[in-house]
Amino acid sequence: MAGAENISTIAAIRFGYGLSPDQPAPRDAQALLSQLDEPDSAAARWPLRGTEFMRQQMRDMYAAQKAQREGDPTPQTRIRATRDILNTQVLNGLRAQLARASLSPQGFRERLPYFWCDHFTVTAKNTVTATAPDAFAKEAIRPHLTGTFAQMLRAAVTHPAMLMYLDQTRSIGPQSAFAQKHKKVGLNENLGREVLELHTLGVSAPYTQTDVREFSKLLTGLGFNAQQGFAFHPNWAQPGAELVLGRHYGGETPAKLSDIYAALDDIALSxxxxxxxxxxxxxxxxxxxxxxxxxxxxxxxxxxxxxxxxxxxxxxxxxxxxxVPLGGKARQPWDFIAASLRAINPPAALIDSLDDKKTRSRFYAPLRAMGQSYHKPLGPNGWAEDATAWITPQALATRINWSMRMAALHERHLPDPRQFVQTALGDAASPTLVQAAARAESKREGIGLVLASANFNRR
Amino acid sequence: MTHPPVRPISRRLFLRSASLIGCSAAAWPLLSPVTFASAPGDERLVVIILRGAMDGLDVVRPIGDPDYATYRKPSLTDGKTGPALNDFYALHPAMSDLMPLWTAGELGFAHAVATPYRDKRSHFDGQDILEAGTGLDVLEPQVRDGWLNRMLQAVPDLKSDTAYAVGRDEMKVIEGPAPSMSWAPKTQLRISDQSQRLLERVYEEDPLFHAAAQEALEISARLEAEKTAEKNGMARLPKIKGQGADLAAFAAARLREDTRIATFSIGGWDTHRNQRNVLAGRLSDLTGAILALKSGLGRDWGKTTVLAMTEFGRTARENGTAGTDHGTGGALIMAGGAIRGGRVYGHWPGLADHALFEQRDLMPTADVRAYAAWAMRGMFGFEKGLLESTVFPRLDMGDDPRIIA
CATH class of the missing domain: 1.10.8 (Helicase, Ruva Protein; domain 3)
Known part of the structure; x- marks a missing residue:
């Protein structure tokens, strides 16, 4: 195992996206924290689309689909055009996030939103909302990185991406005013359960199915649609107070969004x-x-x-x-690819302005083959943490193939592998790796060897 | 320290497995090999984990139950019953292509089954317990291996590729000290000889990477050789479309060779909303997987048992969004020429309010592990004591349902 002892190396690799030939590694803990106080230049340079963009696409798509249902033959091209915009926009998001991770001087600041977006996993359920995870990262997570968790929890649980992902947009109090007039509406426990199990208390905390049910009733009223955006609908809310984890919330008519906030604030401080x-x-x-x-x-x-x-x-x-010395974790595929780019340090345009086809073949498809499909974790619990979940034969084969290919990003100026191993790993490179890098048949393979090494794939 | 006979190649692969539990050979073996009546021989077992909680009530529909129609309205079922399995049950229409298997006795079900997991209805704890095969609500901390692995630990003449995990999902059910292989369709490691030599040296410092890379090299070489052989005249099978079918076709190809145990997962069963469409899509993927196994296995299908299991069932009642929420009792799907199919096993608890678990979920009347245990006993001849103590700790297998023909 690697076992780097230099504080600066540990700071860059464990808490950031690794070492870069272009930027000094953070000196210590204080330097990592200071990143959070500096202006957020990476988000400004590589912006993500928000909810407004997503709503626009939704409205365009729904209007085109409606026209098509009504017999107008032209919308097919509009539907296709919207799909194309969305497919490109997903790749734009990938390029922006990869550029932030691999090029920002504030590596710790970039690891944090990755952590929190995984903690509050959202995925898009269909093409028209494909950019929902970007909007979520931009609006629910990034502004709250250094605030309180209670604020982030409010923002995350009520964000349109979360409401859609965990089915809250149609969850209606069974005795609500709305349910009296409409049949076939009612409660959905999905968000209520996952907030308690995954986002806050954790599954081993002493809550019950009744708490899940009551909390789900309290959450009724939260809504989102393309026309209105986010809205709280008092007439969807289950009447009466809910008893959640021993405390009563709400109960007045009309129901209020602040009742939900009150519960979230209490749960955040448990x-x-x-x-x-x-x-x-x-x-x-x-x-x-x-x-x-x-x-x-x-x-x-x-x-x-x-x-x-x-x-x-x-x-x-x-x-x-x-x-403690490095090596206790395996870099997840996203972390591995970002760290590789950081070490290779290609011109920014090879990341942020790459065409769609190359973005797919260099990043999107390899992420999937390494086991981490972009924006598509399997469930609301997000990605696995254990090294053994990532370093499987099939995923490691993909990492090795990718490493050998990506040296090409240096274009004509391949560095000497003996120098690259220092750039990429500092004192985290084992003597065996340093020796091996020098013995590769070509510069390209030497660089590939460093990227594929256990030293580089651990942190 | 005594080891069962292990070929050199398994010894290497063992490193990866051992690192999974963070300790060395001390954990191996849990049991002596004499308990296996015969080596895996010719019988094949495929375990499919259906992640996300499949709604058993909607897959094997108890149309003969007087309460069924009150719970399951056209908003869920689309008003279509699906092909009749017998007087009491009908099959979800999206699985109609499997009816010839049902008629031939190669498709069966067990209804109202569950693991011992209750109450919290967490997917992730539910799947951990399903794959660990343990008997407690909370995973026993000392159990870090899956039940398929504990079965493999009892196999005396285990080869490196006797067992295979297919796909890119983590398969805890087969992880543990006994060796197994792991690969995904359409993957091939390409590397120069010199790079391979250097990488092997570099990885020697890290057991996890070392074992994974050795396995990747070995599998890639073998697949490359088979591909060449195939080009030299072997017939290609017609391809069934779908992710499940891709995994199944790869598994079938391994099972035609030395592999006897294969496992993979199919996700996406968490039908909180719009269950009518979502479930139909998942079931046609699963149907494709079963058909691809049958087609890929050829005459070996006759010696094959497929078990498709999920972490728990879903609520008896429809929720407010044309879906169902997390429940308890569910269904087990069995297929293969080795089973005594054409019937729905199990004791039906009824759907009346008082008959439901916590007045909400289908009441489990059998432990799903018992069916897996009887399948292993029927196919491989394991002793009951071993299955009830080691493979599935503290399981009571009950009477033999005779699911293996």
């Missing part, structure tokens, strides 16, 4: 949530089996600072267990 989030942070950044003392330390800072996330990260970064 000790179970503190522990669950602390454990997830430690697992994601430090080790598949993290030091319990590190987890406890993060959790207590989270609670002491009322879910303030900057203070929570600071607690993680100040604990000695966060600075």
């Amino acid at each position: 000790p179970a949530t503190a522990h669950h989030l602390a454990h997830k942070l430690a697992v994601h950044f430090v080790a598949d089996q993290p030091d319990p003392d590190l987890v406890a330390h993060i959790a207590s800072a989270y609670s002491a600072h009322n879910s303030d996330l900057r203070a929570t990260y600071a607690a993680m970064l100040e604990h000695p267990a966060a600075w």
Whole structure:
């Protein structure tokens, strides 16, 4: 295993997207935290589309489909045009996020939204909402990276992408005013369950099916559609107060969005949530089996600072267990590809302005073959963390193939592999790897060897 | 420390498996090999994990139950019953292509089954418990391997490719100390000889990477050789479309060779909304997978048992969004020439409100693990004691339903 001991190397690889020939590695914990206080230049340079864009596409598509149903033959081209826009836009999002990850000087700041977007996994259920995960990252996660978790939770649970993904947009209180007039409407427990199980308390916390049911009733009223955007509909809400985890929420008529916020705020501050989030942070950044003392330390800072996330990260970064030698984790495919690009450091245009075909063949398809289909995790629990889930024979074969191909991104100026191994890994490169890199048959294969190595694929 | 006889190649592959549990050979073997009546021989077992909780009530429809129609309206069923299996049950229309198998006794079901998991209805805990094969609500921390792996640990003459996980999803059901292979269709490692030598040296420092790379090299070489052989005159099978069928076709090709146990997963069963369309799509994918197994296995289909299992069932009642929420009791799908099909096994609990689990879900009347255990006993001759203690800890297999012909 790698076992780098240089603080700066650990800071760049464990908490960022790795080393770059172009940018100095963060010196220490303080330097990582300072990234969060600087202007968010990467988001400004490589923007993502938000909910407004998605609503526009939805309206265009629905109008075209409606016209088609009514017998107008022309909309077929409009439907196709909208699909083309959306397909390109998904790739635009991929290019922007990959450029941020691989080129931003603020590596830690870029790892955080990845972590939180995975924590609050959303995927698009159809082509017309294909950009929903981008809107979610932009609006629900990024603005709240250094605020409180309670604020992020409100934003995430009520974001259109989440409401659509976990079926809240049609969940209606069974005794609501709306349900009295419309048959075949009613409750859907999907979001209510996952908020408690995945987003906050964690599955081992002592909540019950009744809590899930009551919390789902409390969530009724949240809605989203292309015309109106997000809206709270009091007439969809289940009347009466709901008893969730021992406390009553709501009960007045008309029901209010603030009742939902009140419950989310309380749940955010539960000790179970503190522990669950602390454990997830430690697992994601430090080790598949993290030091319990590190987890406890993060959790207590989270609670002491009322879910303030900057203070929570600071607690993680100040604990000695966060600075043990590298190698406890496997880089996930996204992390691996971004780190490779960071080490290769190609002209930005080869990432942010790549054409769609090459974006597919270099990034989109390989991510899938490495087991991490872009924007498409299998379920709301997001991606696996264990190294063993990623380093399978079939996925490693893809990483090796990709590594050998991507040296070509250097174009005509391939660096010497003996130099590249230092650029990419610093003191995280083992002597065996340093030796092997020097013995490759060609520069291209030497660089491929470094990227495919266990040293580079671990962190 | 005693090992069962292991060929050199398995020894290498064992490294990857051992690193999964973070310890060395101490965990191997849990049991002595004498318990296996015969080597896997010619029998083949395919386990398909249906991730997301398949709605058993909608797949094997109890149309003879007086309460069924009150729960399942056309908003879910589209008003179509589907082909009749017998006087009481009908099959979901999206699986109609499997009716010839039903008639031939090569398709069967067990209804109202579940793992021992109750109450919280979490997909992820539910799948972990299904794949671990354990008997508790919360996974026993010491059980880090899957039940297929614990079965393999009892196989005396285990070859490196006796067992295969197919696809890109993690398959905990087969992970553990006993060796198994893992590969995805349409994958091929391409690397120069010199790079291969250097990479092997570099990976020697890291057991996880070392074992995965060795396996990748070995499988790639074998597939390349088979491809060449195929070009030299072997007949190509007509291709069935779909992701499930792709996985199944690859699995079938392995099972025609030395592989006897294969597993893969099909996802997307979490039908909270618009179940009518979503479930039909999933079922036609599964149907394609079963047909691709039959077609790919050729005459070996007669010695094959396929078990398609899910983490739990769904609510008896429709929810507010033309779907169903997480439930408890569900259905097991069985296929293959080795089974005694053409029947729906199990004890039907009824759908009256008081008969439901927590007045909401189909009441489980049997442990789904018991069917898997009886299949293993029927096919491979494992002793009951072994199945009830080691493969499925604390399972009571009950009476033999005689699902294997």
